[in-house]
Amino acid sequence: MKFDTNAVRGRSSPDPTTGAIIPPIYQTATYVLEEVGKDKGFDYTRSSNPTRQDLEEHLAAIEGGQYCIAFSSGMAGADSCMKLLSKGDHVVCCDDVYGGTARLFNNLMTNYGVEFTYVDSQDSANVEGAIQSNTKMIWIETPTNPLLKVTDLEAVGKTAKSHGLLYVVDTTFATPVFLRPLEYGADIVLHSLTKYLSGHNQLIGGALITNDSGLFEKLKYIQKSVGAVPSPFDCWLTILGLKTLHLRMSRHWENAEKIARYLEGHPKVSRVIYPGLESHPMHEVARRQMSGFSGMISFELNGGLEAGKRLMNSVELCMLAESLGAVETMITHPATMTHAEVPREERLARGFEDGLVRLSVGIEDSEDLIADLERAFKDV
Numbered sequence: 400m401k402f403d404t405n406a407v408r409g410r411s412s413p414d415p416t417t418g419a420i421i422p423p424i425y426q427t428a429t430y431v432l433e434e435v436g437k438d439k440g441f442d443y444t445r446s447s448n449p450t451r452q453d454l455e456e457h458l459a460a461i462e463g464g465q466y467c468i469a470f471s472s473g474m475a476g477a478d479s480c481m482k483l484l485s486k487g488d489h490v491v492c493c494d495d496v497y498g499g500t501a502r503l504f505n506n507l508m509t510n511y512g513v514e515f516t517y518v519d520s521q522d523s524a525n526v527e528g529a530i531q532s533n534t535k536m537i538w539i540e541t542p543t544n545p546l547l548k549v550t551d552l553e554a555v556g557k558t559a560k561s562h563g564l565l566y567v568v569d570t571t572f573a574t575p576v577f578l579r580p581l582e583y584g585a586d587i588v589l590h591s592l593t594k595y596l597s598g599h600n601q602l603i604g605g606a607l608i609t610n611d612s613g614l615f616e617k618l619k620y621i622q623k624s625v626g627a628v629p630s631p632f633d634c635w636l637t638i639l640g641l642k643t644l645h646l647r648m649s650r651h652w653e654n655a656e657k658i659a660r661y662l663e664g665h666p667k668v669s670r671v672i673y674p675g676l677e678s679h680p681m682h683e684v685a686r687r688q689m690s691g692f693s694g695m696i697s698f699e700l701n702g703g704l705e706a707g708k709r710l711m712n713s714v715e716l717c718m719l720a721e722s723l724g725a726v727e728t729m730i731t732h733p734a735t736m737t738h739a740e741v742p743r744e745e746r747l748a749r750g751f752e753d754g755l756v757r758l759s760v761g762i763e764d765s766e767d768l769i770a771d772l773e774r775a776f777k778d779v
C-alpha cells in the first residue's frame with residue numbers, strides 16, 4: 400500500500416461484531432479468560448490492549464516497520480530505550496536535543512552510570528570520532544529541537560552498523576510523511592505522538608518502531624514491567640489524527656515555507672533556520688533524505704532577547720505555548736520554556752541564543768499568520 404492509504408486505513412478493518420468503521424475504544428483493565436491458561440490474546444491492559452494494538456499496527460504501517468510499541472509520552476519511549484543500557488555504557492548523542500531528552504540523559508541516566516558524549520552530528524565524522532570502547536548507542540534527533548539541525552542518517556547508520564551500535568533516531572519533527580529512518584539503518588525510531596502524529600493538541604503520547612524482533616521483545620518487556628502505557632482513549636484519538644496526517648503535513652510545510660521566506664526577507668530578523676531554505680547548511684542532505692519539510696521554524700531578531708520577547712508577547716493568532724506539531728500555530732521561547740533546564744553556556748556554545756524564537760506553523764491561512772507576525776513586528 401502507498402503511504403496515504405496506510406495513513407487513512409492503517410491495518411485495522413471494520414469492527415467484526417458491528418461493522419463500525421472506526422474501531423471501538425476497549426476501555427478495560429482486564430480480560431476474562433475462557434479457562435485457566437486460555438485467553439483471547441489479551442490478559443491485562445498494561446501488557447496489551449486492542450485499541451493500543453490498532454494504533455501500534457497503524458504506526459508500524461506508516462513508518463514502514465514491523466513492530467511498534469505505543470507509550471504514554473514520547474519521554475516514556477525515550478526512557479525505555481535508556482533501559483536497554485547498563486551501568487558503564489556510553490551513548491554518542493547529537494548536541495541539540497529536546498530539553499526533556501537532555502534532562503533524562505544528564506540529570507537521571509548519569510545517576511545510573513550511563514555516560515553521554517554530545518557532538519554536532521551535522522558532520523557525521525564527529526559521531527564516529529566520539530565512539531569509545533564502551534559505546535553502545537548512537538542517539539540522533541533530526542531535525543533537532545530547536546535548532547533544526549539535520550543529520551545525514553545514512554552516513555551515521557553506516558557508522559552504527561560498522562561498530563555494532565544501537566541506532567536510535569527521534570524524527571518527531573519530520574514525521575514518517577517526510578522521513579523514515581528505518582530506511583537509513585535506524586534500529587529504533589522514536590516519535591512523540593503528542594506532536595504532528597496526533598496533531599490536535601489533544602493528548603500526550605509516544606511510540607517506538609523497529610524491525611528487530613529481539614529489540615521489540617526487550618522493549619515490550621520493559622514497558623510491561625514499568626507500565627508507561629497510553630490510555631485506550633488516547634490511542635483512539637491518535638488513530639483519528641493519523642488518518643489526516645499526510646494532508647496536515649503538506650499544509651504545515653506549505654505554510655511554513657511561505658513564512659520562512661517572509662522572515663528571511665524581514666529587516667528585523669537576523670537569522671532564520673528552516674531545513675527547506677537553501678540557506679540551511681544541511682539543505683542538500685535534508686532534500687536527499689526527506690520528501691518534504693514540516694512546520695517548524697526557528698529565528699532570531701536583530702534586537703536579541705528583548706526584541707524576541709516583544710514579538711512573542713505581541714502576536715495574537717500565533718499562540719504562546721509550549722508544544723508543537725498541532726493544527727494551531729504556536730510560538731515558543733525555547734530558552735525559558737522547552738529547554739529551560741539546559742545550562743546557558745551549553746546552549747550558547749552550540750549557537751542556541753537567548754533570543755531564539757521557535758514557530759510551529761499550523762494549518763491556518765498563511766496570509767493571516769503573516770499578517771499577525773507583521774502586526775507584532777511593529778511592536779518590536
Ligand SMILES: Cc1ncc(COP(=O)(O)O)c(C=O)c1O
Pocket residue numbers: 472473474475497499500540544569571572590591592593594603604605
Ligand atoms: C523532538 C522531541 N522528542 C521527544 C519529545 C518528548 O515528547 P513528549 O512531550 O510526548 O514526552 C519532544 C517534546 O517536545 C520533542 O520535541
